[in-house]
Amino acid sequence: MKNFISLHDVENVQELVQEGLKQKQNPFADQKLGKNKTIGLLFFNPSLRTRLSTQKAAQNLGMNVMIMNVGQDSWQLEMDDDVIMNGDKAEHVKEAAAVIGSYCDIVAVRAFAGLQDRDADYREIVIEKFRQYAGVPIVNLESATRHPCQSLADLITIEEFKKTARPKIVLTWLPHFKPLPQAVANSFAEWVNMTDYEFVITHPEGYDLSSQFAGNTKVIYNQDEALKGADFVYGKNWSSYTQYGQVLTQDPSWMITKQKMDLTNNGLFMHCLPVRRNLKVTDEVLDNQSVVVQQAANREWSAQAVLKAILSGL
Amino acid sequence: MKNFISLHDVENVQELVQEGLKQKQNPFADQKLGKNKTIGLLFFNPSLRTRLSTQKAAQNLGMNVMIMNVGQDSWQLEMDDDVIMNGDKAEHVKEAAAVIGSYCDIVAVRAFAGLQDRDADYREIVIEKFRQYAGVPIVNLESATRHPCQSLADLITIEEFKKTARPKIVLTWLPHFKPLPQAVANSFAEWVNMTDYEFVITHPEGYDLSSQFAGNTKVIYNQDEALKGADFVYGKNWSSYTQYGQVLTQDPSWMITKQKMDLTNNGLFMHCLPVRRNLKVTDEVLDNQSVVVQQAANREWSAQAVLKAILSGL
Amino acid sequence: MKNFISLHDVENVQELVQEGLKQKQNPFADQKLGKNKTIGLLFFNPSLRTRLSTQKAAQNLGMNVMIMNVGQDSWQLEMDDDVIMNGDKAEHVKEAAAVIGSYCDIVAVRAFAGLQDRDADYREIVIEKFRQYAGVPIVNLESATRHPCQSLADLITIEEFKKTARPKIVLTWLPHFKPLPQAVANSFAEWVNMTDYEFVITHPEGYDLSSQFAGNTKVIYNQDEALKGADFVYGKNWSSYTQYGQVLTQDPSWMITKQKMDLTNNGLFMHCLPVRRNLKVTDEVLDNQSVVVQQAANREWSAQAVLKAILSGL
Numbered sequence: 012m013k014n015f016i017s018l019h020d021v022e023n024v025q026e027l028v029q030e031g032l033k034q035k036q037n038p039f040a041d042q043k044l045g046k047n048k049t050i051g052l053l054f055f056n057p058s059l060r061t062r063l064s065t066q067k068a069a070q071n072l073g074m075n076v077m078i079m080n081v082g083q084d085s086w087q088l089e090m091d092d093d094v095i096m097n098g099d100k101a102e103h104v105k106e107a108a109a110v111i112g113s114y115c116d117i118v119a120v121r122a123f124a125g126l127q128d129r130d131a132d133y134r135e136i137v138i139e140k141f142r143q144y145a146g147v148p149i150v151n152l153e154s155a156t157r158h159p160c161q162s163l164a165d166l167i168t169i170e171e172f173k174k175t176a177r178p179k180i181v182l183t184w185l186p187h188f189k190p191l192p193q194a195v196a197n198s199f200a201e202w203v204n205m206t207d208y209e210f211v212i213t214h215p216e217g218y219d220l221s222s223q224f225a226g227n228t229k230v231i232y233n234q235d236e237a238l239k240g241a242d243f244v245y246g247k248n249w250s251s252y253t254q255y256g257q258v259l260t261q262d263p264s265w266m267i268t269k270q271k272m273d274l275t276n277n278g279l280f281m282h283c284l285p286v287r288r289n290l291k292v293t294d295e296v297l298d299n300q301s302v303v304v305q306q307a308a309n310r311e312w313s314a315q316a317v318l319k320a321i322l323s324g325l
Numbered sequence: 326m327k328n329f330i331s332l333h334d335v336e337n338v339q340e341l342v343q344e345g346l347k348q349k350q351n352p353f354a355d356q357k358l359g360k361n362k363t364i365g366l367l368f369f370n371p372s373l374r375t376r377l378s379t380q381k382a383a384q385n386l387g388m389n390v391m392i393m394n395v396g397q398d399s400w401q402l403e404m405d406d407d408v409i410m411n412g413d414k415a416e417h418v419k420e421a422a423a424v425i426g427s428y429c430d431i432v433a434v435r436a437f438a439g440l441q442d443r444d445a446d447y448r449e450i451v452i453e454k455f456r457q458y459a460g461v462p463i464v465n466l467e468s469a470t471r472h473p474c475q476s477l478a479d480l481i482t483i484e485e486f487k488k489t490a491r492p493k494i495v496l497t498w499l500p501h502f503k504p505l506p507q508a509v510a511n512s513f514a515e516w517v518n519m520t521d522y523e524f525v526i527t528h529p530e531g532y533d534l535s536s537q538f539a540g541n542t543k544v545i546y547n548q549d550e551a552l553k554g555a556d557f558v559y560g561k562n563w564s565s566y567t568q569y570g571q572v573l574t575q576d577p578s579w580m581i582t583k584q585k586m587d588l589t590n591n592g593l594f595m596h597c598l599p600v601r602r603n604l605k606v607t608d609e610v611l612d613n614q615s616v617v618v619q620q621a622a623n624r625e626w627s628a629q630a631v632l633k634a635i636l637s638g639l
Numbered sequence: 640m641k642n643f644i645s646l647h648d649v650e651n652v653q654e655l656v657q658e659g660l661k662q663k664q665n666p667f668a669d670q671k672l673g674k675n676k677t678i679g680l681l682f683f684n685p686s687l688r689t690r691l692s693t694q695k696a697a698q699n700l701g702m703n704v705m706i707m708n709v710g711q712d713s714w715q716l717e718m719d720d721d722v723i724m725n726g727d728k729a730e731h732v733k734e735a736a737a738v739i740g741s742y743c744d745i746v747a748v749r750a751f752a753g754l755q756d757r758d759a760d761y762r763e764i765v766i767e768k769f770r771q772y773a774g775v776p777i778v779n780l781e782s783a784t785r786h787p788c789q790s791l792a793d794l795i796t797i798e799e800f801k802k803t804a805r806p807k808i809v810l811t812w813l814p815h816f817k818p819l820p821q822a823v824a825n826s827f828a829e830w831v832n833m834t835d836y837e838f839v840i841t842h843p844e845g846y847d848l849s850s851q852f853a854g855n856t857k858v859i860y861n862q863d864e865a866l867k868g869a870d871f872v873y874g875k876n877w878s879s880y881t882q883y884g885q886v887l888t889q890d891p892s893w894m895i896t897k898q899k900m901d902l903t904n905n906g907l908f909m910h911c912l913p914v915r916r917n918l919k920v921t922d923e924v925l926d927n928q929s930v931v932v933q934q935a936a937n938r939e940w941s942a943q944a945v946l947k948a949i950l951s952g953l
Contacts, residue, residue, distance in 0.1 A: 368712070373730070376712060377738075377739065377743075378742055384703045385675075394712065598730065599731075599734065600731075601724035601725065602717070602722070602733075603721075603723040604725050608721065611733075612733075618738055618741065621738040
């Protein structure tokens with residue numbers, strides 16, 4: 012694998028899922044693969060699971076890890092071309108990416124959507140600049156519109172916990188007071204659409220995801236209706252794509268409760284975390300009917316499958 | 326050893342002290358013990374000695390180390406149960422601890438006292454939540470009421486520098502303008518009370534430590550009287566326990582000076598550091614009659630003894 | 640080598656340059672040298688290249704690396720003697736340096752000039768305190784007046800790209816709106832003066848470097864005149880040394896453009912980075928006639944040559 016920026020970099024999704032499950036069984040089997048190889052983890056935004064799971068996976072594979080909080084440990088980066096750099100940003104990504112790439116065998120980047128300019132976000136300026144200038148494979152640790160390491164961990168988790176060959180998955184919007192990116196929801200939809208699972212998306216009017224990601228997925232605006240018979244309820248808040256970055260409603264009736272879960276087929280609740288308890292989902296559901304911790308734990312194996320595939324191609 | 330949260334987790338204090346001295350003689354002897362094991366160091370507060378010495382000790386034992394400044398690198402954590410999480414804290418410790426525990430073989434946590442709510446601080450909410458939810462051994466890197474890695478290093482240092490079998494140790498309050506936690510003083514009292522050293526505490530009226538930690542230790546409110554014949558003068562500021570978190574006095578006569586040290590039995594000054602020169606203790610004492618640097622250096626061996634004991638039990 | 644604080648610590652500059660080129664050919668040849676050795680990287684200021692290249696070089700040599708953002712991860716440090724420490728700075732460098740030195744085999748320090756007090760900056764208070772108190776070798780990761788890791792990488796780069804035995808090097812001042820330290824320019828002048836290259840400095844009136852660094856180097860106040868026939872154009876902004884820390888001019892005619900480069904002998908543009916595009920140098924020059932990325936990449940080999948020399952002496 013050359014990069015892991017989006018699903019399009021993956022040749023065979025099912026093989027990658029199986030590789031994750033295999034790494035989980037035997038985490039140190041490929042330790043020689045990463046010897047004398049270095050991954051740089053660059054964070055433009057906070058991270059808990061991504062930071063730790065990627066570091067851990069790299070170390071499991073014998074790699075060295077260098078971590079940098081960009082703009083805090085180092086300088087703020089200019090992303091635009093043809094500008095006179097007389098403002099806050101002391102360095103251009105052209106130099107920064109090339110220099111970091113010269114020290115690293117793989118560069119992994121987290122850079123959230125700004126949610127101000129849809130076109131800019133959906134052009135994926137930051138991660139694409141790194142792809143263009145770093146000269147080494149790039150791993151997406153959540154970009155403006157995608158979070159593929161998360162989506163791969165999600166599929167690994169569904170594979171582990173599914174009770175039927177073709178479970179019903181419901182991606183449901185959850186209420187939140189702040190505008191959040193669409194990346195996790197986009198990416199989840201994109202990846203689930205590569206499987207033969209039954210898949211439904213539910214959200215209030217005005218929250219339709221970009222068709223680039225949702226494809227032809229059935230959208231049901233009535234959450235109760237959508238949840239019926241679900242094996243997995245994948246919760247996530249996102250801000251509007253059509254009225255870009257706006258919070259159109261905080262309707263608390265979209266919170267996942269025990270009553271909502273009773274509509275499902277003894278379903279399991281999933282969420283990428285962090286999750287706000289009793290705002291998006293109740294304590295009762297999280298503590299009794301969820302696999303959110305197992306899902307987060309699988310981030311390690313997701314990252315490890317990805318890094319192994321990239322290392323194998325170096 | 327299952328955890329190292331407090332003295333109560335230690336079966337035999339003297340054996341642990343001796344193990345520290347043994348590690349110091351041969352730092353890399355147990356390097357295979359930590360192979361493919363990972364410790365996560367979580368900092369809710371700043372750290373110099375604790376951060377570096379624990380990292381170093383873990384590396385001496387062959388471990389991998391992952392460090393996170395919580396709430397800065399990642400999200401702020403909610404510690405309370407049954408709350409609607411609609412404020413600044415994006416993640417609950419229930420998930421965070423469990424997830425971090427899934428990536429780590431040992432989780433070490435620093436979280437200072439808030440000094441606003443005595444009951445909350447003394448219930449040790451943060452570190453107890455990690456004990457409850459992480460699912461792996463927990464190491465206390467200074468919690469609201471205790472600093473056992475420091476106390477173990479203190480006993481190692483006393484063992485190294487004592488000139489008699491049963492030295493006299495004086496724990497003395499020092500002046501400071503800011504309210505500081507009682508953790509170091511509490512912990513030191515608790516640990517010294519496990520030895521057969523002579524032990525006296527001295528502080529102004531109103532600064533009595535919790536009886537949970539001070540036990541039956543003799544308290545003398547006259548510093549000069551207390552210092553007489555001391556072999557070790559252990560200085561520390563702490564805010565009031567009874568008038569919780571208050572600075573009741575900044576009386577400069579409590580600063581340790583050459584004249585004060587002249588009352589001792591050619592005593593040595595100890596302090597956990599950082600120490601404010603010429604506010605808590607004079608340059609003259611620090612530069613000529615102190616073992617503060619040796620004491621801090623012993624943090625490495627204290628941490629290494631603790632990690633070895635935990636690794637041995639995995 | 641005992642320390643690497645300035646050129647004066649280096650016995651033979653040419654040998655060190657050659658060692659860097661040798662490490663570049665075979666980065667892992669000396670991996671046993673650093674086994675069970677630890678370097679501490681201390682940052683009082685931001686860093687990208689220095690942070691990553693030094694970490695990478697140390698890991699190439701088999702060392703463990705501990706990184707600390709001083710005053711952010713830990714406490715602010717008092718540098719002055721004989722003070723009552725009742726302000727913001729909770730710890731004195733005397734203790735901090737000695738303690739850090741007790742955990743590390745080598746301590747590397749970045750601490751920029753304050754640009755308020757020339758005498759203080761040029762006495763190199765921070766790095767000299769570390770030399771005095773750490774008790775282990777010190778590496779300068781850019782101090783108030785010098786950046787020797789950069790200068791060594793610069794000479795390695797010139798050695799790689801020079802087309803004649805005795806190339807003409809021009810150090811030219813570039814415009815900037817903020818006052819910047821003289822460290823990189825000082826250090827470059829000092830190091831180039833150890834070679835037999837032809838060397839000229841050009842800058843506006845009032846920007847003369849300290850004679851301690853510039854020595855007898857020819858200074859030409861007309862940039863066009865200076866650039867004639869240059870093989871390498873080394874650009875850098877610095878604030879005034881004589882009117883200390885002042886920005887005397889931002890004259891845009893000092894920016895390096897294609898037209899300026901046309902005056903040279905098909906010269907190559909060099910800069911330590913970060914560089915502000917179209918303020919100090921145009922896109923056109925950076926993208927077509929520069930070796931700034933190669934120069935930054937050589938920071939790894941510069942650091943590795945230095946660390947190898949120090950490790951060999953432990």
